[in-house]
Amino acid sequence: MKAGLVKRARIVLLAADRQANHEIAARVGASRTTVIAWRNRYLSAGIAGLEDRDRPGRPRQVDHAALRPPPKRLGVTQWSSRLLAGQLKVSHKTVTRAWKAYGIKPWKAESFRFSADPELVGKVTDICGLYLGTNADVPANAIVLCVDEKSQIQALDRTVPILPMQPGAMIRTCGWPSAG
Structure with a gap:
């Protein structure tokens, strides 16, 4: 079941228990205006009123099969949001929202690779x-x-502790692993 539909049903059930709109809003994490809107849609259309309506405009579509490394003619080794947006024929904001939603950080070499x-x-x-x-x-x-294929790094315990993280930084160590 969709989370939005569950939230709307909770609004209606709490309203049936005679809770005030501001109390319902606080309990379900919505605005008072949203609570009033969903209560009114329920009163006018019943359970069917809680379903999502079709929205205007073209539907969002991203062709995930089109995700490939950048063509050599572009002279880059990784996608920027604008280059990828042009390839997929969507806005660069759509690309950055998808990257954020999936935790993808292509500017960090340690976390993102195309094969x-x-x-x-x-x-x-x-x-x-x-x-x-x-x-x-x-x-x-x-x-x-x-088998760890990283060159010059042995797959053994580290001799030094991991350095504290900085916001937005990858975990790094202050030395090479021990040789045994």
Whole structure:
């Protein structure tokens, strides 16, 4: 069930319990005006009045299959919101809202990468199937090994503590990991 519909139903139920509009607004996290509007829609149309209405304008559509690394002709290695917006034929605000909603930060190299491998989806599916045990092709006593491919960094415990985080910064350490 949609969260908006649940909130509207709570407004109507609290109104049926004879709660004041300002009390309902405080309890459901809405404005008093919103509470009045949904109460009026319920009175005029019943339960059907709580459903979303069609909105004017063209529907929002982003073709997620069109998300690929930037073409070489652009001379960049990562998308900017304006470049990606032009590729998807949406506004750059739509791109930045989507990035924010999904926690994507393409300007931080440590957190965002595109793979050029055309078989990536199949490979990721196989690996996840191994970890989750859902891949039917896995032999009964298979062992999963993970290898860290970062150069010059060993997959061992760090000898120094992690530095405190600054707002908006990635976790960083103040030294290389120990050699053993």
